[in-house]
Every structure is written in structure tokens, then in C-alpha cells.
Amino acid sequence: MKQIVPRWLPAFLMMSLIFFFSSQPSDALPIFGAVDAIVKKSSHMIGYALLALSYWFALGMGDKRLGLAWFLSIMYAVTDEYHQSFVPGRTASVWDVVIFDNLGALFMLWWAHQYFRRKQPGELA
Secondary structure, rough: OOOOHHHHHHHHHHHHHHHHOOOOOOOHHOHHHHHHHHHHHHHHHHHHHHHHHHHHHHHHOHHHHHHHHHHHHHHHHHHHHHHHHHOOOOOHHHHHHHHHHHHHHHHHHHHHHHHHEEEEEOOOO
């Protein structure tokens, strides 16, 4: 039990951070001018990349856990978009899940898998 909580802590922190930002009404969000869409969609990709990585870490980082880490990330993205549909001025977007959240999670899991499989067993960094 002592090892379970620390392994899942990064995932819970990322879920909390994503939930916090998606709970903000549209008029409370900063506007980044000409690059607004780029900044906000990049934030989706980065957030879900980190969430997928934290899920994989929590699940033990085995090769057979990559698919589950991806699946959990996408399921969280779906539920978070649904939650966002209740926030004033915000809408749920299937495209955010299918494109940005998905690509962020997939890229990070691919990259992390490539990186960590080069390491010796038991060596994390």
C-alpha cells in the first residue's frame, strides 16, 4: 500500500490540474492574441502527454501497460470534456479529445517507451 500512493500521486496531480483549468469560465481565461489557438491546443497536448506518462508510471511502466495508460488518458479526456460542457462559456469538443489529447498522450508514451527501453533494467534515469 505504501508504494501505491506515491506511484499514483503524479497522476492525481495532473488530473487535478487539468480539472482546475477546464473549470475556468471562458471569460476568466487569458487570451493570447494571434497565437491563442496554438497556445491552448498545445496546452491540451502537453497536459495529456504528462497525464499519460504519469499513468504509465503508476502502472509500473511495463510494455504491456502502454495501452492501458493511453486508454485511461483518453477516458479522462472524455469525462473532462463532458465536465467542461457545464462550465459557463465553455463547450465540449470531440476534436480536442480525438486530436490534441490523443496525440499528446500517444506521442509521450511512444517517446517514453523509446527512452526507457534503452535503459538497463532497474535504471530510471
